[in-house]
Amino acid sequence: MNSVVPQPHFLAVDWWALGPVIALSVGAMLILMLEFLPKSRGNRGPIVALLTLAAAAYSVWKVRDVRRALFEGMYVHDGFTVFFVLLFCAITAISVLLSWDYVKRTRIPQPEYYALMLSSTLGMIIMAASNDLITFFVGLELMSLALYVLVGFRRSRLESSEAALKYFLLGAFASGFLLYGIALLYGATGTTNLTAMSAFLSDTPLLKNPLLIVGSVLLLTGFAFKIAAVPFHMWTPDAYEGAPTTVTGYMSVGAKAAAFAGLLRVVINGLDGLQADWKPILIALAILTMTVGNVTALLQNNVKRMLAYSSIAHAGYILVAVVVGGASGGAAALFYLAVYALMNLGAFGLLGILGRDRDERVLIADLRGLGFRQPLIGIAFAIFMLSLGGIPPTAGFMAKIFIFGVAIDAGYMPLVIVSVLNSVVSIFYYLRVTVALYMQEPQGEATPISWSVPSMAGVLVALGLTIWWGLQGNALLEQARRSMLGLM
Numbered sequence: 001m002n003s004v005v006p007q008p009h010f011l012a013v014d015w016w017a018l019g020p021v022i023a024l025s026v027g028a029m030l031i032l033m034l035e036f037l038p039k040s041r042g043n044r045g046p047i048v049a050l051l052t053l054a055a056a057a058y059s060v061w062k063v064r065d066v067r068r069a070l071f072e073g074m075y076v077h078d079g080f081t082v083f084f085v086l087l088f089c090a091i092t093a094i095s096v097l098l099s100w101d102y103v104k105r106t107r108i109p110q111p112e113y114y115a116l117m118l119s120s121t122l123g124m125i126i127m128a129a130s131n132d133l134i135t136f137f138v139g140l141e142l143m144s145l146a147l148y149v150l151v152g153f154r155r156s157r158l159e160s161s162e163a164a165l166k167y168f169l170l171g172a173f174a175s176g177f178l179l180y181g182i183a184l185l186y187g188a189t190g191t192t193n194l195t196a197m198s199a200f201l202s203d204t205p206l207l208k209n210p211l212l213i214v215g216s217v218l219l220l221t222g223f224a225f226k227i228a229a230v231p232f233h234m235w236t237p238d239a240y241e242g243a244p245t246t247v248t249g250y251m252s253v254g255a256k257a258a259a260f261a262g263l264l265r266v267v268i269n270g271l272d273g274l275q276a277d278w279k280p281i282l283i284a285l286a287i288l289t290m291t292v293g294n295v296t297a298l299l300q301n302n303v304k305r306m307l308a309y310s311s312i313a314h315a316g317y318i319l320v321a322v323v324v325g326g327a328s329g330g331a332a333a334l335f336y337l338a339v340y341a342l343m344n345l346g347a348f349g350l351l352g353i354l355g356r357d358r359d360e361r362v363l364i365a366d367l368r369g370l371g372f373r374q375p376l377i378g379i380a381f382a383i384f385m386l387s388l389g390g391i392p393p394t395a396g397f398m399a400k401i402f403i404f405g406v407a408i409d410a411g412y413m414p415l416v417i418v419s420v421l422n423s424v425v426s427i428f429y430y431l432r433v434t435v436a437l438y439m440q441e442p443q444g445e446a447t448p449i450s451w452s453v454p455s456m457a458g459v460l461v462a463l464g465l466t467i468w469w470g471l472q473g474n475a476l477l478e479q480a481r482r483s484m485l486g487l488m
Helices: 012-017 019-034 044-062 079-106 110-129 133-151 158-189 194-201 210-226 235-242 245-270 272-298 303-324 326-357 375-388 395-409 413-438 453-471 474-484
Strands: 068-070 075-077
Touching: 012 019, 012 044, 012 068, 019 044, 019 110, 044 079, 044 110, 075 079, 075 110, 079 110, 079 245, 079 326, 079 453, 079 474, 110 133, 110 245, 133 158, 133 245, 158 194, 158 210, 158 235, 194 245, 210 245, 210 272, 235 245, 235 303, 245 303, 245 326, 272 303, 272 413, 303 326, 303 395, 303 413, 326 375, 326 395, 326 453, 326 474, 375 395, 375 413, 375 453, 395 413, 395 453
Parallel strands: none
Antiparallel strands: 068 075
């Protein structure tokens, strides 16, 4: 494994590597400052947010082939960081487009909404780039605090306030696990730097040091909370259902991707010498997570809650790739996260459009005949559902094939069998939505549905990439493989 050697500060390339952090910080503050200008009630917020995300993506892409360790190795710019920065910028940009009309319709304060979204994205980037557990925790809290507020933004809805409170309490509980685990690992190894920790653990058997045992378990428990792995998933359905729909889509993919980015860095860079000890824990979590998530999703009639439980199941599939580890497992996880982000964002974006007259509560029965009344929405919704179910030739199918393939190559055939059986179960509840769209008669009078150009653009971008990566996914997978080389 290549060690990360700190470089002198204030080099020109360092500023480019820090470009996403600088751009998002400035952009968030600028959006708030624009509120004090006259005639600031237009579209300045989302426009500035999109320009900020474009600047962040450009800055990291400009030095994509450069490897740097900044601030004494606490923040690392490598291929892994570049991949996730671009992914987070894409997720947030699509979320901004989907929120354009939604924020106006629900009268959510624009400046605060978009500033918090950029702040949360900044936290996600810090989590992905952290080579130190303290830096990772700072990024985690920045992301989480912004999300707590976003979830409870619609204060007029009791469900939104309840969701924010539950998310905050259980999120703080998970942060406590993480922080206590970090403290114990520091006590056992004398460092929070992942590279130094890996070097120490390679010469220290886990079972001979109780601090390492408890610290590692607490750290993995904290990660399990953040990725909504069973049995640490209880906050997810209520938080997803109560949050504004566009926020639900954003947090369901962005926060999950950031947590998995941190988990991959920790298990590959920090705890790689302890694979025999933490892999059985992750295998158990993967099986429980995908099974409970899929079985519970079968029982849901509320589409938003169904997608919440399905997001739990998808975390289980990604955990299979983490268990495999190495460049192949990591690349499969990165590919899956990118694909999952698009199809889930698209699905929640459509729910935000459909739920305008139902107080964001969309039942499967409400979708009856929608495919004929609204052909574009129906086709898009059906493709997103089929992709989430892993049905060919969608990107979701390719993502599962890649994960199952690397797991088979690594000798985890029993785990693959469980995963395939769970994928079959998931098809049933995704097909319930598709059947309602095209094979059932609508009940009552049809409610007129209109959507803005930005919302349509966000859905079409997600839809186009979902189809394209299903047909031509090898290019993205190869990029994911190159990105993983920075960790090996």
